[in-house]
Amino acid sequence: MSRPGRAFHYDRVQRGFHWLMAALILVALALGVYAAWQVPGTSPRRELLDIHKSIGLTVLLLLPLRVVYRLIAGEPAYRSAPSRHAHIAATLAHLTLYALMLFLPISGYVYSAAGGYGLPWFGVFSFPRLVPVDKALSQAGDGAHYWIGWGFGIVLGLHLLAVAWHAWIRRDEVMGRMWPRGDARPV
Ligand code: HEM
Numbered sequence: 001m002s003r004p005g006r007a008f009h010y011d012r013v014q015r016g017f018h019w020l021m022a023a024l025i026l027v028a029l030a031l032g033v034y035a036a037w038q039v040p041g042t043s044p045r046r047e048l049l050d051i052h053k054s055i056g057l058t059v060l061l062l063l064p065l066r067v068v069y070r071l072i073a074g075e076p077a078y079r080s081a082p083s084r085h086a087h088i089a090a091t092l093a094h095l096t097l098y099a100l101m102l103f104l105p106i107s108g109y110v111y112s113a114a115g116g117y118g119l120p121w122f123g124v125f126s127f128p129r130l131v132p133v134d135k136a137l138s139q140a141g142d143g144a145h146y147w148i149g150w151g152f153g154i155v156l157g158l159h160l161l162a163v164a165w166h167a168w169i170r171r172d173e174v175m176g177r178m179w180p181r182g183d184a185r186p187v
């Protein structure tokens, strides 16, 4: 929560995590949806899914670093505090995004690992298979990945709508917290 004397924007590391992971997730979403339309076992579905998995597992590895850093660095102060309800709603939405960033790649991992499929990282190495090869488990992972993927798309859409509303309609400081302009410094 806001502490006096702190900056009004997320620091470089937090912004780096936010924008890098946002870019990775948007690319992973696009590749996942596109690959899901292709016939299994054909090219380029296989190649696109290898990139999709590599990006998704990168997100999974970055997430604990981001969360630990976030817990240490905290949240920037507001220049003009939002209402209690707005702040609770934003916090809940952000927590949901964190949960989705965890469970979406995990469900994809379970789907692929239990299905006996590859777990590549950009052709450099393969991730270990930590679950047994099991058709029912793989199908459960597939179903979870599909529905969590939809849930992610919806919550992300709301996040983007909220950001757009703050940036273009209310024209308040919210966008500047993640994209600081020169004036977003402590006064
Ligand atoms: C996959 C994409 C994205 C994910 C998973 C995501 C997730 C998050 C999370 C978890 C936070 C809260 C940060 C924290 O307090 O720890 C946040 C904040 C924010 N995000 Fe995103 N985001 C994504 C994309 C975007 C995009 C594309 C934009 C802008 C167009 C954006 C703009 C913002 C802004 C302005 C904040 C700061 C809100 C505030 O604290 O007042 N995000 N995002």
Ligand code: HEM
Binding pocket: 024, 025, 028, 029, 032, 033, 035, 036, 037, 049, 052, 053, 055, 056, 057, 059, 104, 105, 106, 107, 108, 109, 111, 112, 119, 142, 145, 146, 149, 150, 152
């Ligand atoms: C940020 C991480 C991830 C995001 C945003 C994401 C998103 C998606 C989406 C939206 C789909 C399309 C779902 C459908 O219409 O069936 C998909 C498909 C898929 N994902 Fe992911 N995913 C992520 C991580 C992973 C990981 C880590 C793996 C495996 C290691 C994985 C494996 C797959 C596979 C194999 C498909 C194809 C599903 C099918 O055709 O039935 N995903 N993903």
